[in-house]
Amino acid sequence: MILLFEQLLNGLQYGVTLFLLAAGLTLIFGIMGVINLAHGALYMVGAFAASWVAIQTGSFWGGLVAGLVASGLIGLVVETAVIRRLYARDHLDQVLATFALILIFNQTTVLIFGRQPLFTTLPEIFSGSVEIIPGLPYPTYRLFVIAVGLAVALGLYFLINKTRIGMLVRAGATNRQMVRALGVNIQGLYTAVFALGALLAGLAGVMASPIVSVQVGMGDEIILATFVVVVIGGVGSVKGAFVAGIVLGLFDTMLRAFLPATLQQVMPGPEAQALGVGISSMGIYLMMALVLLVRPRGLFAARG
Amino acid sequence: MSPVLDIAGLVKTFGGLTATDHVSLTVDTGEIHALIGPNGAGKSTLINQICGEIIPNAGQIHLAGRDVTRLPPAGRVALGLGRTFQITSLLDDMTVRENLGLAIQAREGGNFRIFDRAAKRNEVWDEADSVLAGSALSARAGVKVADLAHGEKKQLELLMALSQRPRVLLLDEPMAGLGHVESQQMIEALNAARGECAMLLVEHDMEAVFALADRISVLVYGRIIAAGTAEEIRANPAVREAYLGEEDA
Amino acid sequence: MKRDNLVLLAVLILLALVPFAAEFTGQSSWTKLVGQALIYGMAAASLNFILGYGGMVSFGHAAFFGIGGYVVGILYHHFDAGTAFLGIIPGTDQMLVTLPAAVLVAGLAAALVGALSLRTGGVQFIMITLAFAQMFFFLFISLKTYGGEDGIMVRRTNALPGLNMKDKATLYWVVLAFAAAYYLFLRRLVRSSFGQIIAGIRQNERRMAAMGISTLRYKLYAFILSGMGAGLAGALMVNFLRFASPDMMHWTRSGELMVMVILGGVGTLAGPFIGAGALFTLETTLARYTEHWMLPVGILLLVVVLTSKGGLMALIAKLKGGAK
Numbered sequence: 047m048i049l050l051f052e053q054l055l056n057g058l059q060y061g062v063t064l065f066l067l068a069a070g071l072t073l074i075f076g077i078m079g080v081i082n083l084a085h086g087a088l089y090m091v092g093a094f095a096a097s098w099v100a101i102q103t104g105s106f107w108g109g110l111v112a113g114l115v116a117s118g119l120i121g122l123v124v125e126t127a128v129i130r131r132l133y134a135r136d137h138l139d140q141v142l143a144t145f146a147l148i149l150i151f152n153q154t155t156v157l158i159f160g161r162q163p164l165f166t167t168l169p170e171i172f173s174g175s176v177e178i179i180p181g182l183p184y185p186t187y188r189l190f191v192i193a194v195g196l197a198v199a200l201g202l203y204f205l206i207n208k209t210r211i212g213m214l215v216r217a218g219a220t221n222r223q224m225v226r227a228l229g230v231n232i233q234g235l236y237t238a239v240f241a242l243g244a245l246l247a248g249l250a251g252v253m254a255s256p257i258v259s260v261q262v263g264m265g266d267e268i269i270l271a272t273f274v275v276v277v278i279g280g281v282g283s284v285k286g287a288f289v290a291g292i293v294l295g296l297f298d299t300m301l302r303a304f305l306p307a308t309l310q311q312v313m314p315g316p317e318a319q320a321l322g323v324g325i326s327s328m329g330i331y332l333m334m335a336l337v338l339l340v341r342p343r344g345l346f347a348a349r350g
Numbered sequence: 351m352s353p354v355l356d357i358a359g360l361v362k363t364f365g366g367l368t369a370t371d372h373v374s375l376t377v378d379t380g381e382i383h384a385l386i387g388p389n390g391a392g393k394s395t396l397i398n399q400i401c402g403e404i405i406p407n408a409g410q411i412h413l414a415g416r417d418v419t420r421l422p423p424a425g426r427v428a429l430g431l432g433r434t435f436q437i438t439s440l441l442d443d444m445t446v447r448e449n450l451g452l453a454i455q456a457r458e459g460g461n462f463r464i465f466d467r468a469a470k471r472n473e474v475w476d477e478a479d480s481v482l483a484g485s486a487l488s489a490r491a492g493v494k495v496a497d498l499a500h501g502e503k504k505q506l507e508l509l510m511a512l513s514q515r516p517r518v519l520l521l522d523e524p525m526a527g528l529g530h531v532e533s534q535q536m537i538e539a540l541n542a543a544r545g546e547c548a549m550l551l552v553e554h555d556m557e558a559v560f561a562l563a564d565r566i567s568v569l570v571y572g573r574i575i576a577a578g579t580a581e582e583i584r585a586n587p588a589v590r591e592a593y594l595g596e597e598d599a
Numbered sequence: 600m601k602r603d604n605l606v607l608l609a610v611l612i613l614l615a616l617v618p619f620a621a622e623f624t625g626q627s628s629w630t631k632l633v634g635q636a637l638i639y640g641m642a643a644a645s646l647n648f649i650l651g652y653g654g655m656v657s658f659g660h661a662a663f664f665g666i667g668g669y670v671v672g673i674l675y676h677h678f679d680a681g682t683a684f685l686g687i688i689p690g691t692d693q694m695l696v697t698l699p700a701a702v703l704v705a706g707l708a709a710a711l712v713g714a715l716s717l718r719t720g721g722v723q724f725i726m727i728t729l730a731f732a733q734m735f736f737f738l739f740i741s742l743k744t745y746g747g748e749d750g751i752m753v754r755r756t757n758a759l760p761g762l763n764m765k766d767k768a769t770l771y772w773v774v775l776a777f778a779a780a781y782y783l784f785l786r787r788l789v790r791s792s793f794g795q796i797i798a799g800i801r802q803n804e805r806r807m808a809a810m811g812i813s814t815l816r817y818k819l820y821a822f823i824l825s826g827m828g829a830g831l832a833g834a835l836m837v838n839f840l841r842f843a844s845p846d847m848m849h850w851t852r853s854g855e856l857m858v859m860v861i862l863g864g865v866g867t868l869a870g871p872f873i874g875a876g877a878l879f880t881l882e883t884t885l886a887r888y889t890e891h892w893m894l895p896v897g898i899l900l901l902v903v904v905l906t907s908k909g910g911l912m913a914l915i916a917k918l919k920g921g922a923k
Contacts, residue, residue, distance in 0.1 A: 081722055131905050137725060138656050142861050143904040145854045149897030157891060270733065270850065277726045317743050324741020331730035331737075335715060338727050342719045401809065427811030439809070441802040452799050455792060456810035462820060464793040471792065514810060 048182045053303040054296065055178075059188050061295020062195020066250035067268065068275040068287035069202060070243025076282020077218040078236050080132050081140045084124065084147035086269030088244045090262070092117040092251025094155060097164040097260045106169040106256075113252035114245060121244020125237055133236070148266065155262050163261040172256075191253045198246065199288050206284060215239065271298070274334045280344030290345065294330050301326035352415065354379050354430075354548050355400070355518045360409035362395055369395040371572035372409070377518055377548045382540070384551040384563035388592075392572040393552050394436065397522050400550070401433055402426050414517055432516030432547070436523045438503040442496040446487055446506055449495055450478040453510035481513055486535055501532035508539055518548045525555040537561055560584075568592070607782075614775055618768035627767075631839075634771045636879040637778040638836045640872035643859035644785055645828025650857070651866030652789055653821045654801030658725045659712065659732030660829055660856050663705040665848030667830030669739060670701035672751035672843030676744075679754070694757035694764075694773075698834050705830020706823050708735070713822035717815055732853055739845045750844025757838050764838075774835055778872075781828065786868055788824070797821050858900055864912025873911050 071085045095116035100109030128147060132140045167173075172187035206212035214235055251265075258264065275294055279286025306322025313321075337345065353376035360373045369392045377383045387393055398404040400411060402423040411419045413429050421429075441449050454474050455461070469475075482491050486505050495503065504524060511519055524540070525533050537558050540549070544562075553559050559566060560580050567577040568589050576586045583589055614633065621629035642664050649655040674697050677683055677690025684690065691697060712731045719727055740748050756764045764770055788794050800807045800814050808814050837843045846852070855878070863874025881899070885892030907913065 075722065081725070128901065128905070137722060138650070138857070138861070138865075139904050141656070141658065141725065141854075142857060143901055145858070146897045146900035146904065149893045150901065153891045153894035153897065157894070266851070270729070273726050274730065277723055281722060320743045320747055321741045324737045327737040327740070328734045331733045334730045335727060335734075338719055338723055339715060342723060344723070403805075422813070423808045424811050424813040427809065433809050435806070435809070439803055439806045441799050441806065443802055444799070448795075452795060452807075453810055455796070456807070456812055462793055462817075464788055464791050464824070466791050467787075468790055468792045468795045510810070 048179070049303075051179065051182055052184065053299055055184055055188065055192070056303075057296035057299030058292065059191050059195075059295070060299055061292035062192055062199075063250050063254055064268075064272055064275050064295050065195060065288050065291030066198060066246045066253070067272040068279065068291050069198075069284050070246040071272055072276045072279065072282055072284060072287045073215065073239050074243045075276065077215060077239050078129070078133055080129055081137055081144065082129065082243075083141060083144035083269060084151060085243070085247055085272065086265030086267075087148055087151035088117045088121055088124075088247040088265075089251040089254075089268060090151065090155065090265035091120050092248030093255040093258075093260045093264065094159060094164065094251075095248075096252040097166045097255045098159070100166045100255075101164065106166070106172075109166065109255070110252050113248050113255070117248020117251065118241055118245045121241050121248075122237065124244070125240040129240060130233075130236075151265070152262050159262075161262060163259040164255075165260070166256050168256050187256060191257075194249070194253060198249070202284055211235075211238070271330055274330045276344075278334050278337045278344055280347035283344070283346035286344060286346030294333065297333060298326070298330050301329045353377055353412075354414055355550065356410075356412040357400065358410050358412075360396070360399060360411070361407045362392075362399060362404060363407055368572050370399065370406070373569070373572070373574055374409075375567050375574060375577065377550050379517075379548055380545055381564045382544060382549045382551055382562050384553060384559045384566045385569055386553065386556075386559055386566060387569035391569045393569055394522070395572075396569070397433070397520055397552060400520060401431065427514070427516075430515075430517030431520070432511040432514050432518070433520040434504075434507040434511050434522055434524060436526060436552075438500070438507055440495045440503060440506060440510075443494065445492050445494055446498070447475070447478055447482065447491040449506060450481060450510055450513060451475060453513050454478055457514050477513070481509055485509055486539070501528050501535070504528060504532070504536060505539065508536070508543070512543055512546060516547050518550065519543075521549055521551045521553070523553055524551070525553055525558050533558060611775070611779055615772065618771055630767055630771050632879065632883055633876075634774045634839055635836070636876045637774055637872070638832050638839060639856075639859060639879060640875035641778050641781050641835070642829050642832035643856050643863070643871035643875045644781065644868075645825045645832065646856050647860045647865065647867075647871045648785060648788065648828070649818075649821050649825040650860055651870075652794065652801065653797045653818060653825075655717070655818060655822065656725050657716075657728040657822070657825075658850070658853050658857070659728035659730070660825075661848045661850070661852035662712070662732035662735040663709055663826040663829035664833035664836070664852070664856070665739065665843075665845070666708050666735065667701040667705045667833030668837040668843040668847050669745070669751070669833075670704045670830070671697045671757065671834045671837040672753055673745055674700065675753045675755075675757070676751050692755065692757050694759045694838065697757050697838075698831060701830045701834035702827045703830075705833070706827040708830075709823045709826020710819070713819045713826070717818050717822065729850060729853070732848055732850060736845055736848045736850070739848070746844070748845060750842060750846070753837055753841045753843065756841060770839065774839060777831070777835055781831065782868065782872070785828075789868065793817075793820075862900070862903060862910050864910035867912040870910060870912040873915075877911060 067085065067089060071082060074080055074082055092113040096109035096113030099112035100106050124147065128143060132143055168187050172190060175183040175185045176189060177183045206215055218235065271294065275287055275290045278294065279290035305326050306319050309318035309322045355377040358374045360370050362370045373396060375383065385393060395404060399406050402421060405420065410417055413426060413431055416429060418426050418429060441452065451474050454477050482488055487502060487509070490498065490502060495506065498506065508524065524536055528536060533555065540562055551559065551562060563580060565577065566580060566583045567574050568583065570592045575592060576583060576589045617633050618630045621627055646657065646660045649657055673684060674690045675692055678692045679690065682690070712728065716724055716727045716731065739745065745751050756770060758764055759773065762769050762773065796807065796812060796817055800812070800817055804814050833847060859874035859878050860871050861874065862877055863872065864870030881896060882892060885895055903910065
């Protein structure tokens, strides 16, 4: 029971990380119509910048700021230099150009930081754990990550539903032509949305940096899961990204935590272990295939 | 004579909006039945329901006596339904002749011959050539569709639709965007095709409608408000008010 | 037409001479390099049939490549161990059995994936094909019997009656023969009635449906044919490298196949082969000088995508046009 609860919290923490990444990705796709495979690279940038600064200065908070600044700035550069030229292109060109960006980002990171993972330590206030229910001490930092994720979700909700920019964003995700017709500075809106997405991806990277191994390629693994979240949630829908992110985070974590042991009860150990891990990794993709079969446009498709 | 196309009580709603509201109409063999109505009257939604791109909420569509209400588009074509598009819809990278050739091939319901040579199917190309020779496009066979003028595209669409030998042809605003001369050409082409198949003509151009139609139905806000011969429609006060009146203004 | 065939013949003769040239210059790695490029070319060409001619952006094509490879690997594993797959199907090392089996199994997998994926379009299609490829990837990783993450070693290349397949040059010529046959098959395919209809669907699916073509069925058949081609390429690759691993179906491999298609020229017959050759040569050459070869490759790819339309084939056409 306690184990289950702990895994639920782990799932929630993975879920909010996926949400931070998916929120930006779904807006970028919904509004600009660009498939950005390199979104995971911005997650990596955030993690590396934060870790490096944290190691140099000894300050987690300094790292946090550095991670956000770096991912935001690089996001701006990428939008101006590459993404902007992809708005009018077809999906194939977008996939390939952003695939090229992944290669470039990964190798540049290797050139700067090498292949060894970076490790950071947590600041004093996060090093302990909190006993949420009796018998379950849970790391404070992970709770902090969950809190940050939920706070961002709330902030995005207000930004999108209560502000003028949010109105444009919603309109853009539903009907791109309409926003163009409104005479808004569309390029400015695009750049702002992309930078916001980059910032959120960077934040996800910063948050993850003390608990995952910060190394080249870390973005490639999570970007696929993020795309699954976006597609299940419905392209363009932040609400969908939130629901799908949390559900997938929980689902994936539960599978990984409990499936191998369950299989071990019916078949020999090593095979069960391997099969359990394999099927767990397939889980989210299977879920996406099933969702798309029933709802070809995802759960909360913004576009009609 | 039983109608070749029989639409009864068709309803389609989008959210709160009722696009077609219990629409019924028939098209008899050999007849040109025109459907007119102001913009937003639901004409396109109706056409798309007849073609099978949209499934109605209620009502039935019978084609040549068979209930096709839930049949996918390809199945309806096999039963003899043809169409042209409001915004011309052709294969832009191919030539006029190739477009026509594909339409003729498609008459067999398509095929899965993966080893034949499309360029050597003489029966197809002979037919395409003879159709083109008797048309306004006789000199344009080798031109890529992307390079055609708008009126020529409209003509090609009609040729392709006719070459499939449909029982009923849905014409979605064939005059749209045509100049005066081109319109006259289109009216002539349609007149010449009369008798090859029945037609449901959706059109704004009143001159064309009155020149061609055996019967006219008037669709306003998703409902048929009047139906009859050209004279009857001209004389109908409700139509004058709801529709023709706007034209005069 | 005649000139095309002459060029093709000349290229084939040149390619056939590669083992001699390799021996003559002492660059024995050439044969292996060109052989691999030819096999990747086949895989890329199979993808190009649905991508370039059919307009279906499949991001999971490496799955069929890998499945074809694993069929060879698994059959060899059981042949070697004297056991049977699922206790029924005995193993074999006969190429005349393994290749058709690989094509068949890859085709079945493509039928399954295609039937489920082709109902969607746009980004959903891209992502669902990717998802299926990932499922296959993780499936094979989890099969401990077949080496899990490490894959299967195929200690001896499959046998072909009358040929000494242990000889590197012979194996290369077998690969070349398959590549040439596949090229001719694709040429016939895209010029067939079926190929014309597929091209029509790419340009205007709605129009084709309005002409009574059941577009979904056509797209599915094309998808299956394409998957079978990738399966054949994968089976050859495992014979050529004597190794099958989950890496063959990693999602970046699917990306690479797309890169080859784009680099060479989408929707052209020779493009994918040229693209595969170019990318493979570039990678191998750069890797000799720097471990960071991915950086220049990435930059080059970005420049190609952003600035040009039509890839190397368009460039060749332009040069030919200029020379006339």
